[in-house]
Amino acid sequence: MSPKTLYDKIWDAHLVHEADDGTCLLYIDRHLVHEVTSPQAFEGLRMAGRSVRAPDKTIAVPDHNVPTTIDRAKGIENEESRIQVEALDTNARETGIHYYPVSDVRQGIVHIIGPEQGWTLPGMTVVCGDSHTATHGAFGALAHGIGTSEVEHVLATQTLIQQKSKNMKVEITGRLSPGVTAKDITLSVIARTGTAGGTGYVIEYCGEAIRALSMEGRMTVCNMAIEGGARAGLIAPDETTYQYVKGRPHAPKGAQWEAALDWWKTLKSDDDAHWDKVVTIKGEDIAPVVTWGTSPEDALPITAEVPDPSSFSGGKVAAVKRALEYMGLKAGTKLRDVPIDTVFIGSCTNGRIEDLRAAAAILEGKRVKDGLRAMVVPGSGLVRAQAEEEGLAQIFIDAGFEWRMAGCSMCLAMNPDQLAPGERCAATSNRNFEGRQGRGGRTHLMSPAMAAAAAVTGRLTDVRELMVEPVI
Amino acid sequence: MEKFEKLTGVAAPLPLINIDTDMIIPKQFLKTIKRSGLGVNLFDEMRYNDDGTENENFVLNKPAYRDAEILVTGDNFGCGSSREHAPWAIKDFGIRCVIAPGFADIFFNNCFKNGILPIALPQEQVDRLMDDAEKGANARMEIDLENQTITMSDGETVAFEVDSFRKHCLLEGLDDIGLTLEKASAIDSFEASASQARPWV
Numbered sequence: 252m253s254p255k256t257l258y259d260k261i262w263d264a265h266l267v268h269e270a271d272d273g274t275c276l277l278y279i280d281r282h283l284v285h286e287v288t289s290p291q292a293f294e295g296l297r298m299a300g301r302s303v304r305a306p307d308k309t310i311a312v313p314d315h316n317v318p319t320t321i322d323r324a325k326g327i328e329n330e331e332s333r334i335q336v337e338a339l340d341t342n343a344r345e346t347g348i349h350y351y352p353v354s355d356v357r358q359g360i361v362h363i364i365g366p367e368q369g370w371t372l373p374g375m376t377v378v379c380g381d382s383h384t385a386t387h388g389a390f391g392a393l394a395h396g397i398g399t400s401e402v403e404h405v406l407a408t409q410t411l412i413q414q415k416s417k418n419m420k421v422e423i424t425g426r427l428s429p430g431v432t433a434k435d436i437t438l439s440v441i442a443r444t445g446t447a448g449g450t451g452y453v454i455e456y457c458g459e460a461i462r463a464l465s466m467e468g469r470m471t472v473c474n475m476a477i478e479g480g481a482r483a484g485l486i487a488p489d490e491t492t493y494q495y496v497k498g499r500p501h502a503p504k505g506a507q508w509e510a511a512l513d514w515w516k517t518l519k520s521d522d523d524a525h526w527d528k529v530v531t532i533k534g535e536d537i538a539p540v541v542t543w544g545t546s547p548e549d550a551l552p553i554t555a556e557v558p559d560p561s562s563f564s565g566g567k568v569a570a571v572k573r574a575l576e577y578m579g580l581k582a583g584t585k586l587r588d589v590p591i592d593t594v595f596i597g598s599c600t601n602g603r604i605e606d607l608r609a610a611a612a613i614l615e616g617k618r619v620k621d622g623l624r625a626m627v628v629p630g631s632g633l634v635r636a637q638a639e640e641e642g643l644a645q646i647f648i649d650a651g652f653e654w655r656m657a658g659c660s661m662c663l664a665m666n667p668d669q670l671a672p673g674e675r676c677a678a679t680s681n682r683n684f685e686g687r688q689g690r691g692g693r694t695h696l697m698s699p700a701m702a703a704a705a706a707v708t709g710r711l712t713d714v715r716e717l718m719v720e721p722v723i
Numbered sequence: 724m725e726k727f728e729k730l731t732g733v734a735a736p737l738p739l740i741n742i743d744t745d746m747i748i749p750k751q752f753l754k755t756i757k758r759s760g761l762g763v764n765l766f767d768e769m770r771y772n773d774d775g776t777e778n779e780n781f782v783l784n785k786p787a788y789r790d791a792e793i794l795v796t797g798d799n800f801g802c803g804s805s806r807e808h809a810p811w812a813i814k815d816f817g818i819r820c821v822i823a824p825g826f827a828d829i830f831f832n833n834c835f836k837n838g839i840l841p842i843a844l845p846q847e848q849v850d851r852l853m854d855d856a857e858k859g860a861n862a863r864m865e866i867d868l869e870n871q872t873i874t875m876s877d878g879e880t881v882a883f884e885v886d887s888f889r890k891h892c893l894l895e896g897l898d899d900i901g902l903t904l905e906k907a908s909a910i911d912s913f914e915a916s917a918s919q920a921r922p923w924v
């Protein structure tokens with residue numbers, strides 16, 4: 252048999268049908284659904300008189316629109332948001348799919364609760380009407396975002412019409428330096444390859460630095476595969492994966508666990524597998540980074556300066572000019588001298604327990620700079636509960652952060668958590684697009700530790716300046 | 724789905740790279756539970772001033788391009804979110820064909836599901852089409868999907884590639900779900916064998 256990549260293996264295991272022209276029908280093991288991209292799909296089904304083919308493989312949760320204030324049980328004020336959440340509620344109950352309503356402690360961002368509840372397992376195909384579905388690739392699952400028509404297609408048929416992507420390997424060798432995290436890896440890869448560098452590919456991340464990451468870190472890396480243009484990001488499962496999965500509510504148990512484990516252990520790329528593109532980065536060369544522009548590829552080490560548009564070529568010259576104008580930045584300014592107004596810690600990129608621990612470690616015994624608005628939005632109700640138990644919540648509150656309920660919140664600002672025009676935010680989310688966090692809002696992406704450091708100083712900050720542990 | 728066969732119309736030039744889905748349709752308009760009515764908010768933040776009036780410098784606000792049916796634009800168009808609201812807004816505005824050096828994957832897929840034809844061409848060819856589009860309202864282009872050609876206002880023709888299955892669906896206006904349901908027995912037998920091989924799924 253010819254050697255295969257991990258992607259090839261998962262693909263082959265889910266192929267229902269292949270037409271002569273190469274168009275494939277792929278079986279979908281898990282379908283995650285949220286309130287923004289699903290109402291039209293359910294309505295389409297209803298109008299065509301079709302039903303949900305596999306309700307037991309379909310999981311729904313409201314996350315994008317939900318308020319994250321403590322008093323949210325009072326309901327959603329914005330009428331359109333409320334209608335959208337109510338529509339999900341009705342659709343979920345009518346079709347009998349698994350559902351985590353706002354009132355359920357397990358509610359949270361769809362990409363956080365899937366793994367948390369053990370819905371996401373190695374070797375699966377996972378889709379959701381949301382581009383950051385790539386997150387689930389951290390488990391060695393083929394996971395990607397789909398549009399609403401495809402949501403409807405999966406609801407009706409539990410399959411997806413697909414063309415196979417090419418194979419790309421991103422290897423991070425060696426070790427990370429102190430203060431450097433999974434977020435810095437993923438931003439640095441995009442800075443290297445560009446936001447279209449992965450277009451047409453499924454990326455497998457590998458190498459010693461990736462192996463050393465926790466599941467939380469791996470999810471952060473895969474989450475942003477889409478920002479690099481890739482269809483999906485994957486990391487081969489290993490002991491770290493099995494440990495995380497074991498005992499989760501929907502993970503296999505007993506004899507099924509053993510059978511699953513036997514198969515999962517075969518899920519890695521063969522040594523002589525063919526790669527269409529390879530990118531290698533030394534772990535030691537990765538620094539804590541921040542973005543300065545309006546594309547995730549606009550990332551630089553925090554020690555750098557705002558670049559000059561003329562140092563770019565092609566269409567990027569005009570794009571950078573526009574970005575600097577939008578961001579209110581001048582070429583040559585030290586990134587460390589850029590003052591901020593707001594700090595947002597949360598999102599499906601960095602709203603997990605490890606992220607909150609990393610931020611709290613920097614904030615312990617310190618205060619948010621006067622006049623700054625700072626909020627932590629845990630990725631799920633369970634992350635929130637765990638952080639309270641570990642005493643992290645108190646550290647955030649003592650430092651002057653708002654301690655919120657779970658949801659997408661200021662990652663995309665569909666709920667009331669928004670930036671005002673011109674307001675500048677240190678954010679742990681994944682997109683710094685124009686208007687992403689509110690019309691005219693300015694976003695700098697970074698790791699949770701870097702965002703915490705920025706909260707303390709009131710400017711973009713090199714987290715290494717604030718680290719208490721000696722740098723070894 | 725609405726068929727796409729031939730389209731003759733005005734092409735609007737939008738020479739920016741990395742136009743993301745937040746620029747195409749900002750999130751405040753994703754709160755709808757319908758597919759229609761998003762056209763007025765297409766490119767909202769570029770198209771309107773803070774006070775809600777039209778930004779007269781934006782291409783689709785210029786008299787020549789108000790009825791554009793084709794968009795010629797920069798690389799990596801449609802990057803970002805999976806929101807199908809982006810192609811819905813484009814279609815609702817009246818644009819049925821987008822030409823760029825490259826597209827983001829999910830956006831590209833979503834176009835075909837909505838009767839929009841995205842055409843990827845080498846940069847030099849896009850540059851020529853962009854120049855043609857700059858000529859304004861009298862410079863109509865013709866897109867012929869059957870023959871896979873674009874004819875510019877001066878009669879010059881450019882060929883383009885399109886996946887054969889997607890072309891077939893666009894030409895015939897076929898509904899994907901209906902096509903897949905014809906393969907229901909293949910899905911049934913896949914499910915039966917998969918539940919033996921991986922009962923934990």
Ligand code: SF4
Nearest residue numbers: 383598599659662663
């Ligand atoms: S947290 Fe942000 S990126 Fe993640 S699913 Fe929510 S809106 Fe999308």
